[in-house]
Structures are given as structure tokens and as C-alpha cells.
Amino acid sequence: MIRKLGAATLRNLRRMGIMGLFLFKTFFYTVVTPIKFSRVLKQIHFIGFQSTVVIMLTGCFAGMVLSFQAYNSLRQFGSGAFLGPAVGLALIKELGPVFSAFVITGMAGSAITAEIGIMRISEQVDALELMGLNPYRYLVVPNFLAMI
Numbered sequence: 001m002i003r004k005l006g007a008a009t010l011r012n013l014r015r016m017g018i019m020g021l022f023l024f025k026t027f028f029y030t031v032v033t034p035i036k037f038s039r040v041l042k043q044i045h046f047i048g049f050q051s052t053v054v055i056m057l058t059g060c061f062a063g064m065v066l067s068f069q070a071y072n073s074l075r076q077f078g079s080g081a082f083l084g085p086a087v088g089l090a091l092i093k094e095l096g097p098v099f100s101a102f103v104i105t106g107m108a109g110s111a112i113t114a115e116i117g118i119m120r121i122s123e124q125v126d127a128l129e130l131m132g133l134n135p136y137r138y139l140v141v142p143n144f145l146a147m148i
Helices: 002-031 037-049 052-076 080-121 124-130 135-147
Strands: none
Touching (some): 002 135, 037 080, 052 080, 080 124
């Protein structure tokens, strides 16, 4: 039992070390020139602009549910007129950024992960290395900058 616990601990520490090295390389190649600005702009368009419709739909439905839930409570106290401003402020200040982060993480993050995973399986990442291109600089850094 102790041997299994030690093996699991070492495996988790190794994974954390690999993730730490990945993050360090990402930060390093972010500040070292040249940066592929055409890839960054392409990813900004994909992550930001193409996620807008989904974010707006999520916000609309969340606003409808929030107004439906809050109406009865506000009506009991005679404050039904404050429903619109309350829902607007709640969505803009609190729920909007959270929903946006969830939608972008779920939609764009999974698409980027799948794209890089397929490139790894089909050996396109190895081909980039053979051509002399750095995969971190070409694949990871533009996605990282676009997400920021």
C-alpha cells in the first residue's frame, strides 16, 4: 500500500513538473521575438469574434431565467420596476464575465486542444520540428496570447 501511494505521488509530481516546464517554455517564448502575429490575429478572431454569438445567447437565456426568478420576489415588495436595472447590472457586473469565461474555455479551449491533439497524432508537430519551426512559438504562444 505504501509503495502504491509513493508511486502515485511520484507520478503526480512528474506530471506537475511537465506542466510547469510547459508553462515556463510558454512564458519564455512569449517574451522572445519573433512572435507569429498572423497566427495571433487568426486565433483572436476565432476565440473572440466567433465566440460572441454563443456568449450573447448564453447571456440572454441567463437574463431571462434571472428575471423570471427575481420577479416574484421584487413584486412582493413593490419593486417590480427595478427588475430591468437589477438584471442588467447582475449580468454586466457578475454573471457576464463568468459566463464569457466558461463559454470561451469550453468552446475555444476544447477546439484548440483538439486541433493540437490531432496535429500531434498525425505527426504534424514532428514535421514542424523537422522544418526547423519551434512548436511552442508556432502553436502554443499565439493561442496563449489570443486567450489573454
